[in-house]
Amino acid sequence: MLFKQLFENESSTYTYLISCQEKQEAILIDPVIETVNRDLKIVDSLGLQLKYAIDTHIHADHITSAAALREITGCKIAGPGRDNLRCRDINFSHNDELIIGNTLKLKAIYTPGHTDTHFSYMLKKNGEELLFSGDALLIDSCGRTDFQSGSAKQLYRTIKDIFYKMSDNTKVYPAHDYNNKSYSTIFDQKRDNMLINEEIEVGDFISKMDNLNLDNPKKIDISVPKNNNCGS
Numbered sequence: 001m002l003f004k005q006l007f008e009n010e011s012s013t014y015t016y017l018i019s020c021q022e023k024q025e026a027i028l029i030d031p032v033i034e035t036v037n038r039d040l041k042i043v044d045s046l047g048l049q050l051k052y053a054i055d056t057h058i059h060a061d062h063i064t065s066a067a068a069l070r071e072i073t074g075c076k077i078a079g080p081g082r083d084n085l086r087c088r089d090i091n092f093s094h095n096d097e098l099i100i101g102n103t104l105k106l107k108a109i110y111t112p113g114h115t116d117t118h119f120s121y122m123l124k125k126n127g128e129e130l131l132f133s134g135d136a137l138l139i140d141s142c143g144r145t146d147f148q149s150g151s152a153k154q155l156y157r158t159i160k161d162i163f164y165k166m167s168d169n170t171k172v173y174p175a176h177d178y179n180n181k182s183y184s185t186i187f188d189q190k191r192d193n194m195l196i197n198e199e200i201e202v203g204d205f206i207s208k209m210d211n212l213n214l215d216n217p218k219k220i221d222i223s224v225p226k227n228n229n230c231g232s
Contacts, residue, residue: 001104002021003016003130005173005182005183008032008034010034011032011219012176013030014030014175014176014177014182017042018106019100023101023102024048025049025100025101026046026050027053028053028069030132033063033064033068039065040072049073051075052076052077053076053077054066055077055227056118056120056136057115057119057135059223060147060148060217060219060223061217063219063223063227064227066079067087067229068231070089076089077089078098079091080108080110080117082110082119085228093110094109094110103125104125106122111134111162112154112158113151113153113158114145114148116151119134120132128169129170129171131166131171131172132174132175133163135175136158136163137163137172137174137193139179140184140193141179141195142155142195142196144212144214145209146212152205152206153206163186163189164189164190164198168185168186168187169185172189
C-alpha cells in the first residue's frame with residue numbers, strides 16, 4: 001500500500017492518496033479543486049491509475065475536485081448516499097466496502113453530526129487501522145454543527161458511540177488541520193480532545209458547541225452549491 005497525506009493551505013484541508021501497489025490503482029479522499037493539478041501530477045509521477053475520487057461530505061469551506069478528476073482521468077466519484085447526488089457514480093450506505101486494487105478495502109461508516117449525511121472511512125492494512133474522519137473528529141477538536149443540518153447531540157453520539165469505541169491504536173486522519181498536527185489516535189483524542197474527551201457529558205458538549213461563535217466559512221455560498229454538483 002502507498003499512502004500520502006496532502007495539504008491545501010487556504011482551507012487547511014487534508015487530501016489522502018491511497019493506492020494498491022499490486023495493481024497501481026489509487027483513490028483520493030476529499031480532493032480540493034485548487035490542488036487538482038498537483039494531485040494529478042503526483043498520481044502520474046507514481047505511475048498510478050486514479051479509480052475513485054471520494055468525499056466525506058458536502059464541504060462548506062472548499063470546492064471538491066471530484067468532477068474535474070473524473071473528466072480528466074475517467075475515475076468514478078463516490079460519497080455518502082444520503083446526499084442524494086446524481087453526479088456521483090457510487091453512493092455509499094453504512095458499512096459498504098470499496099475494493100482498491102487486489103487487497104485494500106475501504107469501509108464506509110455513517111457518522112452524522114457535522115452534517116446529517118456525513119460519512120467517514122476506515123482502512124485496515126497489516127494490523128493497522130486508519131480512520132479518515134472527515135470533519136466529524138478533528139485533532140483535539142471536532143467539526144462545527146451550526147449549519148448544513150448539523151447537530152451537536154448527534155455528533156456527540158457519533159464520536160462517543162462510534163469513534164471512541166474503536167481500538168485505541170486507530171490512527172485518526174481528519175479532513176482538516178488547524179493545529180500543525182498530521183494525525184492522532186483514538187487513545188489521544190479520548191484523553192486530550194478539548195471539545196469532546198472521553199469524560200464529557202452530552203449537555204456540556206452541546207453547551208460548548210453552542211458557544212463557539214465562529215464566523216461562517218468564507219466560501220460557503222459558493223462551495224455548497226458547487227459541491228452539490230460534485231464540484232462542477
